[in-house]
Every structure is written in C-alpha cells, then in structure tokens.
Amino acid sequence: MNDQDxxxxxxxxxxxxxxxxxxxxxxxxxxxxERVRFEQHLTGCVECRETxxxxxxTxxxxxxxxxxxxxxxxRGRLLAQIVNEPQNPGAAPEQDELAQRRSRPVSRSGRRWLxxxxxxxxxxxxxxxxxxxxxxxxxxxxxxxxxxxxxxDAVRSxxxxxxxxxxxxxxxxxxxxxxxxxxxxxAPQGRAYQLWFVHEDGSAVSAGLMxxxxxxxxxxxxxxxxxxxxxxxxxxxxxxGSQQPTSEPIVAVPxxx
Amino acid sequence: MSKDNGAAxxxxxxxxxxxxxxxxxxxxxxATAARVFGLVHxxxxxxxxxxxxxxxxxxxxxxSAGSFDATRGSGLxxxxxxxxxxxxxxxxxxxxxxxxxxxxxxxRVSGPRDHTAEAVEERMEARRVRTALQRLSxxxxxxxxxxxxxxxxxxxxxxxLGVPLxxxxxxxxxxLRKLRNELGGAS
Numbered sequence: 014m015n016d017q018d019x020x021x022x023x024x025x026x027x028x029x030x031x032x033x034x035x036x037x038x039x040x041x042x043x044x045x046x047e048r049v050r051f052e053q054h055l056t057g058c059v060e061c062r063e064t065x066x067x068x069x070x071t072x073x074x075x076x077x078x079x080x081x082x083x084x085x086x087x088r089g090r091l092l093a094q095i096v097n098e099p100q101n102p103g104a105a106p107e108q109d110e111l112a113q114r115r116s117r118p119v120s121r122s123g124r125r126w127l128x129x130x131x132x133x134x135x136x137x138x139x140x141x142x143x144x145x146x147x148x149x150x151x152x153x154x155x156x157x158x159x160x161x162x163x164x165x166d167a168v169r170s171x172x173x174x175x176x177x178x179x180x181x182x183x184x185x186x187x188x189x190x191x192x193x194x195x196x197x198x199x200a201p202q203g204r205a206y207q208l209w210f211v212h213e214d215g216s217a218v219s220a221g222l223m224x225x226x227x228x229x230x231x232x233x234x235x236x237x238x239x240x241x242x243x244x245x246x247x248x249x250x251x252x253x254g255s256q257q258p259t260s261e262p263i264v265a266v267p268x269x270x
Numbered sequence: 271m272s273k274d275n276g277a278a279x280x281x282x283x284x285x286x287x288x289x290x291x292x293x294x295x296x297x298x299x300x301a302t303a304a305r306v307f308g309l310v311h312x313x314x315x316x317x318x319x320x321x322x323x324x325x326x327x328x329x330x331x332x333x334s335a336g337s338f339d340a341t342r343g344s345g346l347x348x349x350x351x352x353x354x355x356x357x358x359x360x361x362x363x364x365x366x367x368x369x370x371x372x373x374x375x376x377x378r379v380s381g382p383r384d385h386t387a388e389a390v391e392e393r394m395e396a397r398r399v400r401t402a403l404q405r406l407s408x409x410x411x412x413x414x415x416x417x418x419x420x421x422x423x424x425x426x427x428x429x430x431l432g433v434p435l436x437x438x439x440x441x442x443x444x445x446l447r448k449l450r451n452e453l454g455g456a457s
Binding site for chain 1: 288290292295296299300303304305306307308309311312317320321324325328329332333334335336337342343344346347350351354355358359385386387388390391392393394395396397398399400401414417418419421422423424426427436438439440442443444445446447449450453454
C-alpha cells in the first residue's frame, strides 16, 4: 500500500521517532506494521501510554456532530447474532455493584452531570427566593421575573437533571425568559452556573450567571431575549463567567416553537 | 428521536455485557449506534459499507466487553476507538475504494428540527469541537482531519500536505494536544 522508506523515521532508532508516532497512532493513521511496533513500544514507555490515555477522549470527540441513525434492521440483526456469539473472557464485576447501578435510572443529561462535573450531586433544600440578575437595556421597561412567570402567553419547558428540575418560562410578548431551578446543588468551589441561549447552529449567547444556590428553588430572569433560540443551555464555568461555553452543557432545555 | 434511554451509565452497561447481558447490549447499542454509524459513514462515505462495519463494531463490543477498562477512559471513547479503527481499515482496502459512492452529502440526515434536549446538547458540543478545531494551526487541523475523517496514513498526510514526514507526525500530535486543551479535557 505505501512505500515505506526506512530513512523516513519508521525505525525506532532511539531518537524519539516512536514517541512522534503517538498522535498518528491515536488517529489510526498508521499501517499494520507500525501499529504493532508502536503497541510494543507502549508496553515500555510510560510517557506514550499517558499520551494515549490523555488524548483518546479528545479523538472520540472529533466524531461529535456526525451522528446518523443507522438502518433500523441493524439492531434486530445484532440482537439475533449475539445470542450464539461467544465472548472473550474478561474480569466480571461485582454482581451487587452492578445491580445497584442498574436499579438507578439516570437520564442522559444526568449522566453528564454525574460524570463530567467534579462536584457531588447532592440535593439542596430550603426556602424559595426570587432573584433578578442582569441589566435591562435602557430603552426597555423594567421586566421582573414575576411578570414573565405570570404572563398570559407564558410557555414552560422542563428538563430533569438527576434529582434536579430546570424549567424555562418564556413570554413572547415580553420577549424574555425566566429560569427556575429546583433542588440544584451549589456549583463547585470557584465555579458558577452560566446560562446560554442556544441557536439552531449550536452557537451560544450568554444569558447570565446563576447566583449562588442557597435554597430549594432558584428563579432567574435571563439576560437578553429568547428571539429564535432553540434552547437554554446550562454549563459550569469559572466564577466570573465565560464568553463562550468552555465545557459540555449539563442540561439543555428546549424552547417551544 | 430522543435517546434518553433511562439506563445506567455506559461503563456499568459494558460490565453487564461482559457477563452476557443481552438487554444491556441493546441499551449500549441504543445509546451509541448513531454516533458509531455517523463516524463510520463519514469515513467510508457509503451507507452499505458503513452498515457492515457498524455491525462488525458492535459484534466486537459484544465479544470483547470484558476487556473494557473503565479506569482508562469512557465506554463511549472505547467504542468509538473500535469503530474508527475498523472504518479506517476498511477504507484502505481495495474493495472499499472501488465501491465508494459519491453521494455523502445528500445522505446526511441532519434533523434541523430536532430540538430535543439531547439533540441540542449534541449540537452545542459539535459547535464547540468545530470552534476548537479552528484554533489549531492550518497544518495541524488539516493533518488531524485528513487522518481522522479520511483515514489517511501519516505518510499520505505528509504527501497531501507537502510537508516532511516528521512534520506531519508532530503536527498531528500537537494538533491533538491543542484540541484537548481547547476542549477542556472532556472524555
């Protein structure tokens, strides 16, 4: 397939040529021979093992946005095939631990919350507070969160996040949205929850920072206007907020219409 | 199209698959099939071959779930790594090259009206990855994309970009490192 020139650094001559192959290996940009050689190299090189461990998740992320439903017949075919398909031996997990995990349903959003965020997802309980945050533009009448919640054209959209519930209430006539978060744990030390109006193309415009969670229910008037946003996203950011999301959203609440 | 399967996380499911749990396997499939098929289809640009390779990938997941090590990375990463490898192996075979269709763009069903929470999250994440890729140098980005999406070997990348082999390799590695930094090390 390829003409391999031995002078082109294919050989591990101790000059670090093998280390340089780590990136190509991660992207499967190596031929069979190089792969074997590099995997051999891995058994003796901590640095490359760490590089591979560190970057394999990043490589997987390159496939985000390519999602495509497979032909429906594929599922049935696979389920039929595995019935008689032998498996390779591997360590079997503790049966009790498995049973515990499987008895606790977690939404996909909740999974990211649990897996991706450093803070423990404990439940916070307390009294209701209403918080208005952010500047209304000078040429607008001041809108309070309560106005939106009580607007006759108010539309609600809710997402669960483990034990928490996040609701976005939007009034088209007032052109504002309010977020109501229930049973949410405080953001990790030095971090804050930031809200975003998300658009069709995935771009995000900041809708403000959530004030520190101190009670069972937090209500927040979102900055800016819903306009043609398709959802409100919530990410964990540094405490001063960010220009753009710096991490995966922990929840996204789709907006009606 | 919401794929909120309400099941335990992928690592636990794979542990169950490892001991022959067929229901867990179905849940693994439901949680990851679109991502696997989408990736494989992008590399192969042929629905028929993508379907064959996707099938091989999931059979491999069934057979080798016991070797998945949750301490070394996420279940999704493990599955996508298997998928990418198989797709690239296939795309380099003579059979694949002659059979590839050119209708990739028209076959993509991007679902612009899918505003479920999950689809929105995917869209935000896709945007984040695209933005991060733009922050790489041109050579870094091209090298990573040619290798990952088109399945080129690093010598082929160096030929295509007109850079020395050593340069191609280090651009790939540095590009991935920079991408990781931009994305905040999410698994």
